Amino acid sequence: DGNDGYWRAAALYCEACRLGSTEAQYRLGMLYAFGKGVPENRAYAASMFSVASQQGHAKAFDMLETVNFKSQELPPCVTSDTFPEKLPPPPVVETIVTANDPIDLYLGSLPGSKSWIIELANKISGWYGIDPKLVLSIITIESEFETGAQSHKSAMGLMQLIPKTAERFNVKNAFNASQNIRGGVEYLRWLLSYYRGSIELTTAAYNAGEKAVDRYLGIPPYPETREYVKRFKRLYLRTTHPYDENITEPSPILMKMHSLRK
Incomplete structure (x- = not known):
């Protein structure tokens, strides 16, 4: 089966x-x-990407950044003449698929040719501690899972990174799916820290930029951004998300918004 083929390839790669x-x-x-x-x-x-990138392998360098991990622990099959450990077959269980969010229903309607993007987004989101459903909801609105999508504002790829954002998060090729998702996820992680977990402010800023959100003390009065946030809320039902407060200082508007609510 496919698993055996991948394992045989792994054994050859180890050698x-x-x-x-x-x-x-x-x-x-x-x-x-x-x-x-x-x-x-x-x-x-991470260790294999690190070794390969030191030899000048560009894709390995990109993946080393994408996995968001540092390690010098080499697989035993690389350091000695042994076979790699084999991935066990998945357990045979009856599963009942439940859709907790509208995004699940949308993902279920996608053609099988898009499943690799869902898998990639799930993996990279996990590496950065971001809910994959949040990321997949953004991808749905931004590009509808088209890797070559490009807007009239020069936004590129699955998560529609503008050149400035791509440069900010060291994305060299915004049409490369893994680089694009990694850049978009890093931006979402930064925004979640900046807005201390507010999904509404984070999604508004992903569309309009954090400067616009700060200027208007919330969702800017741009029709495009307001419609964007509405569409997002129809896909993703959560209103807050865990965040890493060490990534950046909080937005100055959070205190102002808190005062206005009193």
């Missing part, structure tokens, strides 16, 4: 890594990053 193949280092890292054929292991993935 090639021991012989110094940079491409094999990158490919083995990808298998560990996404749990294909071998058990998912972010530490092994």
Whole structure:
């Protein structure tokens, strides 16, 4: 089956890594990053991307940034002549799929050709501690899962990064799906910290920019942004999200908004 094929590839990559193949280092890292054929292991993935990037492998450098992890722990099959651990087959259980959010219903309606994007978004969101459903809701509104989407404002790719945002989060190719999602997720993580977990302010700022949200003490009166936030709320029902307060100082408008509510 597919799992066996991935595992056989992993075994060959391990052997090639021991012989110094940079491409094999990158490919083995990808298998560990996404749990294909071998058990998912972010530490092994990061170490393989690190080694390959030091040899000048550009894709490995991008993935090292994307996995958001630092490790020098190499897989045993790279340091000794052994086979990699095999990913066990999934347990056979009857599952009842429940849709908790409207976004689940939308994702279920997508063609199978888009499933890899959902998987990629789930993985990268998890690496950065962001709810994948939030990210997938943004992708739905921004590009409807079209990797080559481009707007009249030069916003690019799945999460429609404008050049300034792409540069801000070190995205070199905004039409590369993993780079684009990583940049969009990093921006969402920053906004969630800046607005201390407010989903409404975060989504408004993702569309209009945080400066516009701060200027208007909330959702700007732009028809596009107001419609954007409405569409988002129809897909994603949560109003707050956990955040890392160490990423940035809070927006100065939070105190003002709190005072206005009193």
